[in-house]
Structure formats: C-alpha cells, structure tokens
Amino acid sequence: MASCTQIAKQLQTYIDGELGASERVIVRQHLTECSACKTQMRDVQKHSAFLFEAYSPVRLEEDLSGYVLDHLPELDFPREDPAVPEFDVASLNFRAKHPTLLRERAMRLLPVAAAVLLIFLAAILSDNWPAASLASNTVGIVAYNEGDAYRVEDGSDQRARAVVGTFASLRDQFVTGDNSSLMLRILGPTDIRIAANTRLQIDTDRKVSIDKGRVFFDVDGAKRRFKVMTPSGDITVFGTSFDVRVDAQRTTVTVLEGSVQLGSTAAASVFSMIQSGESASVAFGQTTDIYPSPANVAFASQWAQHILADEKAESIFASRIAPLMTPTEVAGKSGWNVDTRNMPLKAIIIKWDSVSPFANYASYDVYVSNEAGDSVFRARIDGSVFSNPNITSYEIENSSTKRDSLSSIFVNLVPEDGTVKREVAIKEVIAQIGN
Amino acid sequence: MQFEDGELVLRCLSGDTDAYGTLVKRYQASVYATAYYYVGRHGAAEDIAQDALLAGYRSLPRLKEPEKFGPWLKQVTTRTAANWLRRNGHRLAVETPLPHKRTISIEDAREGPRGRSERQEDLERVQHAIDSLPERYRLPVVLRYLQEQSYQEISNYTGESTEEIRGILQRATRQLRDLLAEPEGQSDGEQDWPRARK
Numbered sequence: 001m002a003s004c005t006q007i008a009k010q011l012q013t014y015i016d017g018e019l020g021a022s023e024r025v026i027v028r029q030h031l032t033e034c035s036a037c038k039t040q041m042r043d044v045q046k047h048s049a050f051l052f053e054a055y056s057p058v059r060l061e062e063d064l065s066g067y068v069l070d071h072l073p074e075l076d077f078p079r080e081d082p083a084v085p086e087f088d089v090a091s092l093n094f095r096a097k098h099p100t101l102l103r104e105r106a107m108r109l110l111p112v113a114a115a116v117l118l119i120f121l122a123a124i125l126s127d128n129w130p131a132a133s134l135a136s137n138t139v140g141i142v143a144y145n146e147g148d149a150y151r152v153e154d155g156s157d158q159r160a161r162a163v164v165g166t167f168a169s170l171r172d173q174f175v176t177g178d179n180s181s182l183m184l185r186i187l188g189p190t191d192i193r194i195a196a197n198t199r200l201q202i203d204t205d206r207k208v209s210i211d212k213g214r215v216f217f218d219v220d221g222a223k224r225r226f227k228v229m230t231p232s233g234d235i236t237v238f239g240t241s242f243d244v245r246v247d248a249q250r251t252t253v254t255v256l257e258g259s260v261q262l263g264s265t266a267a268a269s270v271f272s273m274i275q276s277g278e279s280a281s282v283a284f285g286q287t288t289d290i291y292p293s294p295a296n297v298a299f300a301s302q303w304a305q306h307i308l309a310d311e312k313a314e315s316i317f318a319s320r321i322a323p324l325m326t327p328t329e330v331a332g333k334s335g336w337n338v339d340t341r342n343m344p345l346k347a348i349i350i351k352w353d354s355v356s357p358f359a360n361y362a363s364y365d366v367y368v369s370n371e372a373g374d375s376v377f378r379a380r381i382d383g384s385v386f387s388n389p390n391i392t393s394y395e396i397e398n399s400s401t402k403r404d405s406l407s408s409i410f411v412n413l414v415p416e417d418g419t420v421k422r423e424v425a426i427k428e429v430i431a432q433i434g435n
Numbered sequence: 436m437q438f439e440d441g442e443l444v445l446r447c448l449s450g451d452t453d454a455y456g457t458l459v460k461r462y463q464a465s466v467y468a469t470a471y472y473y474v475g476r477h478g479a480a481e482d483i484a485q486d487a488l489l490a491g492y493r494s495l496p497r498l499k500e501p502e503k504f505g506p507w508l509k510q511v512t513t514r515t516a517a518n519w520l521r522r523n524g525h526r527l528a529v530e531t532p533l534p535h536k537r538t539i540s541i542e543d544a545r546e547g548p549r550g551r552s553e554r555q556e557d558l559e560r561v562q563h564a565i566d567s568l569p570e571r572y573r574l575p576v577v578l579r580y581l582q583e584q585s586y587q588e589i590s591n592y593t594g595e596s597t598e599e600i601r602g603i604l605q606r607a608t609r610q611l612r613d614l615l616a617e618p619e620g621q622s623d624g625e626q627d628w629p630r631a632r633k
Contacts, residue, residue: 006456009605010605012605012608012609013601013604013605014605016579016586016604018585018586020595043612044608044612047608047611047612047615048580050615051561051580051608051611052556052580052583053554053557054554054558054560054561054580055558055561055580055581056554057477057554057555057558058471058472058476058480058558058581059581059582059583060463060464060467060468060477060480060481060484060582062459062481064459064467064481064485065456065459065461065462065463066483066486067461068455068456068485068489068492069452069453069455069456069459070457070486071485071489072452072455072489072492073489073493074493075447075448075493075495075496076493076494076496076497077491079497082623090508131533189518189521220517220521220585224450318518319493319494321495322514323494323514338510353569390456425569426571427569
C-alpha cells in the first residue's frame with residue numbers, strides 16, 4: 001500500500017493526466033481510502049485551475065502559421081568561401097615569353113572582361129559584404145567607424161584598418177587615433193562605442209580590457225555578468241549602459257542605466273555599487289573606499305550619441321554572428337538584499353539546493369556592501385564547497401573591521417569565469433547580526 | 436500520418452514550405468509562451484513569436500541536428516526576445532502596461548471592468564510568484580499554465596525529458612502554492628538586484 005508521502009508527490013501529475021496507467025490506478029485507489037489525501041488533491045486541483053484561469057486573458061489562441069507562411073524569408077544557406085585560384089606556372093611562363101600575344105588576347109577579351117568584372121563587383125557588393133570570412137572565434141563586428149582606427153589581431157604586431165564590416169575575434173585589440181571613433185557590436189549583444197585615443201582588447205564576449213581612453217558600454221540585460229578590466233580598477237556589470245574613462249592614473253565610471261560595481265585593482269576589499277545617475281572613480285593603487293557621487297549623465301554620454309550602428313553591419317551581426325552564441329542559463333539570482341535591523345553584521349550564511357557531487361562548480365566572489373552600496377567586506381567561496389552533497393550552506397564571517405549598525409546589506413555573488421564550470425542555484429542569503 | 440520534427444525540417448530544406456507550417460502549428464504556443472515569459476505582454480509577445488518563427492525558418496540550414504528542432508527553436512526565440520528587450524527595454528519602464536489582448540472576450544464583457552481588474556491582479560501575482568522560482572522551473576511552468584502544453588510538448592521544446600518535466604512541475608507548483616498563499620507584499624526581505632532591463 002502506497003504511503004501518503006508517495007501519493008502526495010504524484011498528485012500534480014495525476015491531476016495533469018500525465019501518470020502512467022498503473023500509477024493512476026494506485027493513486028485513485030488510495031484517494032478512495034484516504035480523506036486527507038483527497039482533501040490535498042482538491043487543493044492541488046483548485047490551485048491548478050487558478051493558474052490556468054489567471055493566464056487565460058493573455059493566452060495565445062490565434063494560429064500564427066498563416067502569417068508566418070505568408071512572410072517566409074529565403075532560407076539562409078551558409079555561403080562557401082570563394083575558392084583560391086590555382087597558380088598556373090605553365091601559362092605564366094608562356095605569357096612571359098610572349099608579351100605581345102598576351103596584350104592582343106587581352107584586348108580581344110576586354111568587352112567580356114568588363115561585363116564579367118561588373119557582375120563580379122555586383123556580386124561582391126551584394127553578397128560577400130564584408131569580403132572577410134567568419135573565423136571560429138569571431139565574436140563581433142565593427143558597426144561604425146570614423147577616422148583612423150585599427151584592429152590588431154591576437155598574437156600579431158600587424159595592425160589593419162578597422163572599418164565597418166571588419167569582424168572582431170577573441171583577443172583582438174582595437175586602437176583609435178586622434179579624431180577617430182569606432183563602434184563594436186559583440187555577442188550578448190553588447191554595443192561598445194570607442195572614443196578617440198583608446199586601446200581596448202576583447203578578452204571574451206563578456207570581458208574586455210581598456211588600457212587608456214574612453215568607452216561607452218551598452219550591455220545586454222541578460223543576467224550573465226560582464227567585466228571591464230582597467231589598470232586602476234575593474235567593473236562588474238549586470239545589464240546596463242555606462243561610460244568609462246581610463247588613463248594611467250585613474251578610471252572613472254558614469255552609469256546611465258542599471259548599476260555596476262567598481263572595484264580597485266590594488267585592494268580586493270575596496271569596491272562600491274554605482275547606481276544610475278552616479279559617477280565614481282578609482283585611482284591607480286587606491287586602497288581607500290570608493291565613493292560615488294551624482295553625475296550629469298547626459299553630458300557623460302554626449303560624445304557617443306552620434307555613433308550609430310550601420311544597418312548592413314547590424315544585419316550581418318544578426319544573421320551570421322548572433323547565431324554563434326550558446327545561451328547559458330545562469331542559475332538563480334546574483335544580487336540579494338538582506339535586512340540587518342540596524343545591527344552590526346557578524347556573518348552571512350549562503351544556502352543552496354543540494355547539487356550533483358560530480359559536477360565541476362564555479363567558485364564565487366562574494367561582495368557585501370551596505371545600503372548605500374559602500375563595501376563592507378569581500379570573500380570567496382571555493383567551487384569545491386558545492387561538490388559535497390551533504391553541505392548546502394556556507395557561513396562567511398565579516399572579515400572587516402567595519403562593525404557599524406546597518407539597516408540592510410547587499411550581497412552580490414559573482415561566479416568566476418569559465419564556461420566549463422557550472423553555477424549553483426543560490427536559494428537564500430541570511431545575515432547574522434549582533435555585537 | 437504524423438511526421439517527426441527531423442523529417443519535417445529536411446522537407447523544409449528541400450523547399451516544402453507546408454512542412455514548416457506543420458512545425459509552426461506544433462511549436463507556436465511554446466514560442467509565444469517563451470516570448471510572453473520574457474516581455475510580459477500579449478501584443479509584444481505575439482510579434483516576437485512571429486519574428487522568432489520567421490528567424491527560425493531563415494536559419495534552418497544552420498540547424499545541426501534536425502531532430503532537436505524544438506530546443507533549437509527555443510534558443511532562437513530567447514534571442515529574438517532578448518533583442519526586442521534590448522531595443523524596447525527603456526520603453527517598458529515608462530510605458531503604461533497594456534498586457535492584455537486588444538480585443539475583449541465575451542466573458543470579459545460580461546464580467547465588466549471590475550472582473551477584468553481582479554483577473555489582472557491575479558495574473559500579476561502569479562507572474563511575480565513565478566519570478567521567484569528557481570530559473571530552471573520558470574519556463575516549464577509558463578508553458579504548462581499559459582499555453583496548456585502537455586509534458587511531452589514541453590519536453591520536446593525544452594529538451595528536458597518528460598520525467599524531468601514531471602519533477603519540475605511537481606516541485607514548482609508546490610512552491611507556487613506556498614508563494615501565492617503568502618499575504619501580499621511579504622517576501623523574505625530579499626529582492627532582485629535592480630537591473631536596467633526587463
């Protein structure tokens with residue numbers, strides 16, 4: 001005879017009509033004998049009906065197939081790379097020996113050649129624009145350029161002009177000169193507008209480094225974090241637009257939308273959340289707190305406003321580059337707002353659902369800041385912690401000397417880089433408070 | 436005679452557009468539900484669903500494993516919705532929401548404006564509760580309750596096995612019951628990190 005706990009686990013499936021025949025018989029039998037389970041079954045049923053009903057005003061009942069079939073685009077078959085013409089030694093030798101003959105022949109062929117050339121040019125312009133082919137590590141495309149801008153390929157010291165349609169690959173550097181600017185659209189999609197005299201490197205599709213200059217970012221709202229590395233500090237982004245100015249002495253960030261976290265390269269415990277409408281900077285080697293201040297955001301983005309994506313580049317991005325993206329699901333949320341009831345913070349406890357012991361889990365950087373976004377402390381959870389199925393929580397003591405009373409804290413969990421590692425679904429963050 | 440997805444994809448590639456019509460009929464509900472899950476309003480979700488189904492056809496030659504059309508179409512839809520949000524996210528924040536169908540059903544007309552606003556509230560509570568479920572549970576729940584998809588249909592689209600879907604829905608509905616039973620405005624003092632979009 002089945003136990004009530006076993007039956008309870010099958011009720012939803014039973015009501016959905018998705019139980020196998022033999023299981024169904026067992027549940028039905030049990031329900032005739034057990035009034036408690038029967039009551040529970042009614043609850044589950046009522047709840048399901050409520051959910052169906054709540055959604056009914058927005059349910060799609062129309063058939064879209066008529067519209068779709070009427071508007072079908074062409075099938076987009078991947079294009080073959082144009083074949084490289086073979087080097088024909090015999091004919092080259094013959095031409096070298098008979099220069100006049102060559103000219104005569106060429107004259108005869110001129111009308112044909114002109115026509116062929118025209119068709120060829122037309123084909124290049126309409127089809128093979130840009131002429132370059134996609135490399136396996138292509139992550140983006142130049143969507144705007146002005147003045148002299150260059151692309152330096154990974155591992156080479158050769159620089160080539162970057163123009164609209166130039167593909168961007170992993171570890172490419174982009175360099176702009178005086179009076180020049182550039183816009184890159186990379187997977188995400190993230191738009192990167194680069195001002196004059198800037199040097200930027202694409203480390204991954206979610207991480208770029210800036211040596212110097214000024215860049216405006218428009219990062220896709222997806223939950224995967226995005227990082228910007230600079231000599232003075234690093235910026236962790238959660239879907240937002242912001243302006244970054246970098247020189248040897250300092251890095252300044254102004255946030256237009258959303259929020260970013262700015263941290264000092266010199267001291268891991270120095271970081272601050274910058275909200276929209278605020279600006280903050282970090283100096284090279286800074287070990288004291290970072291304080292954001294209100295900023296004129298319209299002014300900060302003014303320089304980038306005329307930089308708009310070329311339509312053709314946009315469509316190439318959409319049709320050829322965007323499909324390269326492998327969507328990664330981010331487990332759970334990354335930011336937590338925890339009430340601390342005007343008491344000093346002793347520790348935080350992080351809880352997650354039990355996980356597979358065999359997976360390779362990502363380590364987490366844990367940033368704890370106060371209500372104003374100023375840093376309290378920072379810690380790291382090693383990925384191996386998650387591999388023990390008996391452990392589903394982790395306590396981190398407040399390692400700082402900051403023992404002020406806090407009304408609430410932000411806890412920000414940032415998984416390390418690396419696509420092979422899995423992220424764990426954090427369920428709850430609890431604060432331990434007291435003196 | 437029912438063709439498998441893989442067979443239909445191959446027929447599309449050889450120029451049989453009716454085969455795509457069959458795939459659209461098979462997946463439109465899931466595609467719409469995914470779009471709705473991301474943007475939360477009927478009209479926009481319908482537009483995104485149409486775009487995603489067209490984008491799916493256009494890039495069909497790139498589908499490596501034709502028998503996995505469903506999970507692949509889910510990715511295409513997610514991308515289409517993400518692009519839409521990127522372009523319109525700022526508008527969502529300021530625009531008065533107009534999430535419902537443009538036409539009013541007979542039931543709505545009979546219930547009058549009061550009935551409608553109560554249902555609107557129910558929908559908002561349900562969506563709020565779904566947002567606090569683990570990420571992996573959310574889409575299956577929306578597929579099930581918004582578009583009344585069977586476990587098999589959900590499985591074909593998300594790529595998870597029917598057994599997994601069964602477990603997910605079982606746990607998710609139990610959590611939803613608890614979340615919806617809580618009085619309004621009470622959460623555990625935690626909230627999503629403020630984000631620019633969505």
